[in-house]
Amino acid sequence: MQKKRPEHLDLTKIKMPIQAYASIAHRVSGLFLAVISVAVVYALQLSLHSEKSFNCLKQYLQQPVMKIILLIVLSGLFYHFVAGIKHLIMDLGFAEEKTSSKLAAIISIIVTIVLIIATGLWLW
Amino acid sequence: MKANIYRYDPEKDSKPYMQEFDIEIPDNKDIMVLDLLHLAKEQDSSLSFRRSCREGVCGSDGMSMNGTNGLACITPISAVAKNNKIDIRPLTGMPIIKDLVVDMSLFYKQYEKIKPYLINDQPEPAIERLQSPEDREKLDGLYECILCACCSSSCPSFWWNPDKFIGPAGLLQSYRFLADSRDTATSERLKDLEDPFSVFRCRGIVNCVNVCPKGLNPTKAIGKIKSMLLNKAT
Incomplete structure (x- = not known):
């Protein structure tokens, strides 16, 4: 009987353009947001429960560690949002060529970084 | 070296x-x-x-x-x-x-699925089916594919679903016949592509365009197929 044939799929040996990494990051950030949404919904519930628990949560989120966690969560949201809009623009038939899609990927990363920095400044 | x-x-x-x-x-x-x-x-x-x-x-x-x-x-x-x-x-x-x-069997199987030949239910003319130069131009950048599989084999969606996702090479050829003014099977062809896998596994990461040795653009063709499917559904 014939053995199962091997495949070459060593991801460390395969070069991919930045567009591919931008797309993979979009999916990873989506997964991250789906998981973290449980904690976010819990925080929302706490904030709505009573005035006391709202203030308690507010105070809790003032801690530097919590601010960093908040920034990480928001970073995921920003990237997913910006890359999602890039996808919608591509669905309209733009940025589908080699260079234009590369440019779109770079722009989406830059916009995300600007949003993260702005949020960081606002948080601190 | x-x-x-x-x-x-x-x-x-x-x-x-x-x-x-x-x-x-x-x-x-x-x-x-x-x-x-x-x-x-x-x-x-x-x-x-x-x-x-x-x-x-x-x-x-x-x-x-x-x-x-x-x-x-x-x-x-x-x-x-x-x-x-x-x-x-x-x-x-x-x-x-x-x-x-x-082994390129799955690659060819996907190619076969898109019916890579002209379908026309009109009676055959005496000499040949005519096409205006403008309509002929629509096939540029589509017909030149040599099926080397460089694109499909660089596509992560094709790695994970080679049996269900047609892949960039097959879809470029699919659009080649969808865009052909002499083909009359457009709606049947689109019907075969409606499922969540055949076309919609493409996430537009452009790996295919990046490697095509003939400089063709499957991503754009896939985008056009998606638009045709959308137009058909609405």
Whole structure:
């Protein structure tokens, strides 16, 4: 009987353009947001429960560690949002060529970084 | 020049390995990767790879050269070698028969699925079916595909679902017939593509455009198919 044939799929040996990494990051950030949404919904519930628990949560989120966690969560949201809009623009038939899609990927990363920095400044 | 070449012989090897070849390049010329493979074969005649026309027309020698898919016969070593080293592997994500020779059955099966031939239910004219120059122009950038599989084999969606996702090569050809003014099976063709896998696994990461040795753009063709499907549904 014939053995199962091997495949070459060593991801460390395969070069991919930045567009591919931008797309993979979009999916990873989506997964991250789906998981973290449980904690976010819990925080929302706490904030709505009573005035006391709202203030308690507010105070809790003032801690530097919590601010960093908040920034990480928001970073995921920003990237997913910006890359999602890039996808919608591509669905309209733009940025589908080699260079234009590369440019779109770079722009989406830059916009995300600007949003993260702005949020960081606002948080601190 | 050091060439690291992927080796696997199902009769002898339990798993694939990389074999290093030290290759003297005649007159330090910028030869093609295919020439390099022929020089390696002189050292070890058991090395297997496909090749035929050696000028980028037949599409037999698609392979991964330093991580990027392309045709070995039209890729100069200067374009891929780094530090006088080159890594040559079979097309990514395809079952390996021996060394650089891969099993392309699933790739062809996907191609077959899109019915790569003109369908026309009108009575045959006496001489030929006519097409205006404008309509003929719509097929430019579509018909030139040589089915070398460089694109489909560089597509992660095709790696994970080679049995269900048609892949960039098949979809480019699918659009070639959807766009043909002489074809009358447009709605039947679109119906076959409606499911969540055939077309919609494409996430537009443009790996296919990046590697196509003929400079074609499957991503754009897939975008056009998606628009046609949308128009059909609304």
